[in-house]
Amino acid sequence: MYWSLTPPPAKENTVTSLWLDDQRERIASDTFEPGARYDAVVAGAGITGLTTALLLARAGLSVAVLEARFVGAVSTGNTTAKLSLLQGSVLSGILSRGSSHVLKAYVEGNHEGQAWMLRYLDEHGVAVQRRDAFTYAGTADGVKKLDAEFEACRKAGLEVERVDTLDLPFETHGALRLPDQAQFDPMDVLRALAADLRERGGVIIEGARVKDVDTGEPSKVTTSLGEVWAGTVVLATGIPILDRGLYFAKVKPMRSYAQAYRVPGAALPQGMYLSIDSPSRSLRTAPAGGSLDGAVGGEELLVVGGNGHVVGREDDTQRLVDDLEQWTQRYFPGAERTHAWSAQDYQSMNLVPFVGWMPRTGKHIALATGYNKWGMTNGVAAALSMTADILDGNIPWAKTLHHRITLPKDIANSVVANAQVAGELASGWASSLRSLPEDVPAEGTGVVGAEEKEPAAVSTVDGVTCRLSAVCTHLGGIVSWNSAERSWDCPLHGSRFAADGTLLEGPAVEDLKAIDEPELPGDEHVPVDELP
Incomplete structure (x- = not known):
């Protein structure tokens, strides 16, 4: 039996993403059965949770996905949905904090996650727009960062190229280009994953917030609707909702903003663009009206993002939203805003996600966190990695990332970050x-x-x-x-x-x-x- 737990229709210009404001039928919920037992319980119905659940169901496990709100409610439904291996300054950041071995493992994992998702969407008829990805310097000071990212990309085996000019209506100081990346509507992806999971016997239950897990054989999962039992629990909740392992102290919560615009009479830039300097600016297009086919000639919207900050530490967040609006109007005159929203993600100290078994749980609880705003590739890579752990598989790049070394720079960054937390607590x-x-x-x-x-x-x-x-x-x-x-x-x-x-x-x-x-x-x- 399915029932609906969906947000009300959004008003024009409210804080609702372009993807969640789609008027197509929402993903329905299964009925919660107190005391039910599953081989695996996955907390969180975003891209990580549903991909992991599907992979486990494919292996013959009975799987339940428990979602506190509704499918796609948090990061996945509010992303800019770029499936790209070119990720701003992430690769040079990883290299500066670790080894080239870790960097190559990170890129290999992202590449495998991207390839898996593209194959899956092709097999299930989900629309994907292939686009070149660009990381550009918006200021002269950003050129050095661009140089560092170019070298890191080359060391990681990415065939990026330097570009002097871009088809953008504002000045840039060079860019990196990685061809044939992808963008999509993330809710289309979740719909496909959810339908596939249910065909394999999995259930998706909305309005069931996981509150605690008592590990054992099986583990007791306490939720807002009652208790269920699981052989394995997967925390795909953005940040773990259990404090074992103290991951809340190992990642930094970041919030950023996005807006969609109708730009009359303008030829919109057709790549996926991200500035390497601050304030950050992200650009892509999206088919208007929830178009599934992305047909040539159909209306496209411009999606603009940026102005990230640590959650709760910005005095006036409306100022950041207004700043994005003003910037867009400056370079795309006459742009009419249709949607404004924000998203939250978590950044680890060395920019590599934490994925694997949660400490002191006897390999009963797996987790994934710290995607640093690149959840479309990292989320699928995490699903592949956690599934391999649960099924006793072996993925070399995942093994490398599991056993990365904490360097003095990571410790120093962690000390600074937690000192800031202590300061926020006191103030x-x-x-x-x-x-x-x-x-x-x-x-x-x-x-x-x-x-x-x-x-x-x-x-x-x-x-x-x-x-x-x-x-x-x-x-x-x-x-x-x-x-x-x-x-x-x-x-x-x-x-x-x-x-x-x-x-x-x-x-x-x-x-x-x-x-x-x-x-x-x-x-x-x-x-x-x-x-x-």
Whole structure:
């Protein structure tokens, strides 16, 4: 039995991605069966989760995918969906933090992930637009970074070429070109994966947030709907929702912005473009109206992205959205914005994803995190790697990445990052002790302050004022207001909550508590420093 758990139709120019605003029928949900037992339970119904689930089902395992919200709700449904091996400055960044051996393994994994996905989409009739990928220098200072990336690409075996000029309406200072990469609608991909998984007996259950796993034979998986049992659990949740392994302290949560535009009378650039310098700018086109065939002559939209920052540490996110709008209007006059959205991803200290068995779980829990905004290739590579681990396979490039060495530079970067987290924790609590304003916040705004000596987060959205605890339910950080998305974001490890306190994403597994909510017997406050 299927039932639907889908977001309401989006309004024009709201924070909904081009892909999620598609009016075609949503992917339906199967019914949750408390106490059911599966060979594998996958938490997260994005590209990593559904690809992993399908691979395991192909091997004959019984598989359930548990999704806290709806299929594609987080990273996959909000990506710019470039399936590319040319990834800005990532390869030179990996090389500067590690060895050429690790770099080659990373590229080999991404190449295998890309090839697998292209074969799969071709076999299942999913539209793909083949495009050349470009990494360009937007400033003279960016040329040195471009040189470093060119050398790293060559060492990794990528046949990139230097390009002096680009078909773009603004000045550039050279670029790298990698031909025959790909772009697509990520929800088309998820639809195909979901249908294939179900044909092989797998189930996909929306509205089932995984909250805990007790490892064993089998492991008990606790969700918001009840408990199920699994031989293996795969955490494909962007960042692991279990703190074993402390991955929340090993990756940095990053948020960036994207907008889609109708550009009347303009010949849109037909490549996939990404600047190597800051502020970042990403460009691609997309068929309008959810076109499946991408036919020549059909209307195309321009997708512009950029302005990334650490989650919860930007005072005015609306300013970043407005900046993208102004930049687009400057170089594409008359552009009419149809969609604006954002996406979250996680960056490891050495830019290589963490994929494999979670420590101290007896090889019962696998995880993948740290894609650094390149989840379309890394997500599939992670699925291939985790599936090989679960089925006792052997992939040489995955083995290399599993056993990479932590260098002093990685340790130093980690120390700096966690010192920043500690600083955010201290400053957040200090600011939360200030008295709240007497007046309720204006529409679309939120404020943090003290209410009866406890940190409170108060906001007004669509005429409704909500009063919540300002303490993040993960590790006690004080949330900050995200003006662009009207959400409460934690600056420590990237958990995000809707204005009414509903958990949206991140390592947290509980909503923010409403201040005026009556406490239940035994629901006692536990100080942060006494948490286990």
